[in-house]
Amino acid sequence: MSYPFQITSYGQYKEAYKKSVEQPEQFWSDIAEQFLWRKKWDKVLEWDFKKPDVKWFINGKLNITENCLDRHLDTRGQVPALIWEPNGKEEPHKVITYKELHFKVNQFAQVLKNNGVKKGDRVCLYMGMVPELPIAMLACARIGAIHSVIFGGFSAQSISDRLQDAQAEYIITGDGAYRGGKDIPLKNTIDDALVTCPFVKRVIVYVRTQSPISMIGHRDVWWTDEIKKVEAQGNPLVDAEEMDAEDPLFILYTSGSTGKPKGVVHSSAGYMVYTTYSFVNVFQYQPGDVHFCTADIGWITGHTYIVYSVLCAGGTSLMYEGLPAWPDAGRMWDIVDKHKVNILYTAPTAIRSLMAYGLAPLEGKDLSSLKVLGTVGEPINEEAWHWYDEHIGKKRCPIVDTWWQTETGATMISNLAGVTPSKPSYATLPLPGIQPVLVDEQGKEITGNDVSGNLCIRFPWPSIIRTTYGDHERCRLNYFATYDNMYFTGDGCYRDEQGFYRITGRVDDVLNVSGHRIGTAEVENAINMHTGVLESAVVGYPHDLKGQGIYAYVIMDAMPDNKQLAQADITQTVARIIGPIARPDKIQFVTGLPKTRSGKIMRRILRKIAEGELANLGDTSTLLDPGVVNEIKEGRV
Numbered sequence: 001m002s003y004p005f006q007i008t009s010y011g012q013y014k015e016a017y018k019k020s021v022e023q024p025e026q027f028w029s030d031i032a033e034q035f036l037w038r039k040k041w042d043k044v045l046e047w048d049f050k051k052p053d054v055k056w057f058i059n060g061k062l063n064i065t066e067n068c069l070d071r072h073l074d075t076r077g078q079v080p081a082l083i084w085e086p087n088g089k090e091e092p093h094k095v096i097t098y099k100e101l102h103f104k105v106n107q108f109a110q111v112l113k114n115n116g117v118k119k120g121d122r123v124c125l126y127m128g129m130v131p132e133l134p135i136a137m138l139a140c141a142r143i144g145a146i147h148s149v150i151f152g153g154f155s156a157q158s159i160s161d162r163l164q165d166a167q168a169e170y171i172i173t174g175d176g177a178y179r180g181g182k183d184i185p186l187k188n189t190i191d192d193a194l195v196t197c198p199f200v201k202r203v204i205v206y207v208r209t210q211s212p213i214s215m216i217g218h219r220d221v222w223w224t225d226e227i228k229k230v231e232a233q234g235n236p237l238v239d240a241e242e243m244d245a246e247d248p249l250f251i252l253y254t255s256g257s258t259g260k261p262k263g264v265v266h267s268s269a270g271y272m273v274y275t276t277y278s279f280v281n282v283f284q285y286q287p288g289d290v291h292f293c294t295a296d297i298g299w300i301t302g303h304t305y306i307v308y309s310v311l312c313a314g315g316t317s318l319m320y321e322g323l324p325a326w327p328d329a330g331r332m333w334d335i336v337d338k339h340k341v342n343i344l345y346t347a348p349t350a351i352r353s354l355m356a357y358g359l360a361p362l363e364g365k366d367l368s369s370l371k372v373l374g375t376v377g378e379p380i381n382e383e384a385w386h387w388y389d390e391h392i393g394k395k396r397c398p399i400v401d402t403w404w405q406t407e408t409g410a411t412m413i414s415n416l417a418g419v420t421p422s423k424p425s426y427a428t429l430p431l432p433g434i435q436p437v438l439v440d441e442q443g444k445e446i447t448g449n450d451v452s453g454n455l456c457i458r459f460p461w462p463s464i465i466r467t468t469y470g471d472h473e474r475c476r477l478n479y480f481a482t483y484d485n486m487y488f489t490g491d492g493c494y495r496d497e498q499g500f501y502r503i504t505g506r507v508d509d510v511l512n513v514s515g516h517r518i519g520t521a522e523v524e525n526a527i528n529m530h531t532g533v534l535e536s537a538v539v540g541y542p543h544d545l546k547g548q549g550i551y552a553y554v555i556m557d558a559m560p561d562n563k564q565l566a567q568a569d570i571t572q573t574v575a576r577i578i579g580p581i582a583r584p585d586k587i588q589f590v591t592g593l594p595k596t597r598s599g600k601i602m603r604r605i606l607r608k609i610a611e612g613e614l615a616n617l618g619d620t621s622t623l624l625d626p627g628v629v630n631e632i633k634e635g636r637v
């Protein structure tokens with residue numbers, strides 16, 4: 001396996017970039033040629049950001065699982081495709097070769113068919129980090145069903161919302177999942193969600209934790225029983241469904257500035273081509289390298305850099321079930337040594353939390369297999385960058401700071417490991433094909449260097465979001481209506497003297513807590529459901545470990561006698577409605593909120609107070625009741 005599109009020098013990067021801008025169709029068709037197609041495309045690209053309508057590799061036919069699996073069987077059948085490291089240290093790890101993975105995916109694809117799943121059906125996967133999760137994803141893709149993976153930390157209410165939005169009739173889950181010291185009750189949560197989703201026809205349950213669960217007749221079946229039926233059928237190979245380039249591959253829900261998460265839809269071909277291109281170039285993947293991405297597959301990072309891109313490249317993907325600091329803060333380094341990990345891709349929040357343990361957990365760890373380090377999910381502070389560089393990479397591993405989003409499918413701005421320059425806390429330069437633009441509030445482009453603005457992308461790339469499931473207008477309004485003819489990322493950005501990009505964080509009402517995206521409106525909606533709450537306003541504030549913490553200002557119908565208990569109750573409500581990741585870090589009870597005469601909450605003021613910047617709150621003269629600001633300042637928690 002070699003990668004003809006792998007860039008190996010800075011000069012080559014500049015050349016590729018230039019070509020990608022000047023002749024984008026030629027550029028991407030050359031790369032797409034390296035994949036396995038049932039039928040090649042007639043035309044490379046058609047696009048109109050106004051609608052938006054973006055199509056890549058028009059009339060091309062393929063199945064991504066033939067690229068992830070079948071294509072490698074002859075040459076790489078015995079190569080590990082997945083290495084799975086369990087939560088506990090005592091349990092043995094698993095290695096699944098390409099040949100074995102191909103077999104298991106076929107088997108489960110047949111399970112899906114036996115249960116009535118057809119092309120285009122939506123299948124919800126609510127599972128822990130077990131190999132059966134990528135197996136189920138690939139099995140869906142094999143038969144053309146659209147998977148929607150829901151992170152195992154989401155609540156029954158969140159699952160129900162997503163199932164209804166996608167009209168998903170099939171669910172694959174586990175009895176439970178291990179995560180650090182906890183057993184997550186997956187099936188019980190699904191049962192709660194299904195009370196409001198009577199359209200669900202089938203729930204397939206994989207046993208991991210052997211927790212007692214209820215199995216509803218005519219609806220719930222066991223994974224292993226279904227596999228046995230396929231064995232009895234003689235384990236037939238399932239013909240991969242021939243998919244159109246633009247057929248949806250999956251839906252993944254993510255938070256926006258409204259209260260309701262949106263189902264980001266990715267395509268089959270464009271997603272495959274761009275994610276693989278980015279993987280091979282950003283990480284400078286070499287055949288045989290062990291790639292360890294610590295993300296959960298419930299997020300886009302796991303979809304792209306644990307499953308699809310790595311397998312398309314014939315690589316070896318290490319996934320683990322646990323948490324970075326469990327059972328001890330040396331866990332990740334033990335995994336690196338045990339499996340001779342070459343590429344480690346993690347989040348700033350994980351680096352900061354491991355930093356907090358000091359250097360003792362690193363004693364006796366070798367880490368010499370590491371070649372490349374990566375970070376993703378939030379801006380990385382310089383201190384964490386240097387710690388990662390010195391203590392993990394021992395100053396000999398390039399660090400790639402990869403900026404991207406659920407909507408972009410794969411990395412958009414990043415250095416290429418050891419090939420293009422890096423700079424601490426900078427994502428640096430766009431990948432070939434990506435045309436970043438900085439704009440001011442009016443939408444006017446800000447040119448030149450040493451400037452800041454809102455980050456937009458001018459031209460489509462193959463793995464751009466195609467729609468938000470069931471509501472195309474929402475996709476337009478969210479991403480393509482703020483600025484004319486551009487995709488708006490929602491991020492603020494600085495371009496330095498050399499033209500390097502540094503992402504400064506969201507400019508919309510979206511929070512980034514430990515690399516997880518949460519809408520302030522979502523948290524407010526959840527808080528407002530708590531009895532006695534009249535109104536709330538949620539903002540982010542800098543948090544040493546999480547990057548951002550959640551600060552909630554809450555008006556109750558009467559000031560609670562026991563504030564601590566009331567805070568705990570509200571926290572519990574948010575965990576119930578959304579999930580534990582959205583729990584506010586701080587709750588302040590107030591009697592009013594700073595509002596303009598037209599009734600708009602002035603979040604700027606609330607943010608400053610939450611940040612502790614009490615001296616300079618800016619102009620408060622337009623407030624309906626300027627007095628409320630003093631009260632809030634004094635009651636700061």
Ligand code: WT7
Pocket residue numbers: 254299300301375376377378379380401402403404405406407427489490491503504505506512515516517
């Ligand atoms: C938001 C997207 C990309 C997969 C994980 C998160 C922030 C992401 C970086 C980075 C600074 C970053 C942005 C972006 N973000 N990577 N390297 N530097 N900020 O995906 O949940 O869709 O969140 O994460 O604010 O908009 P997501």
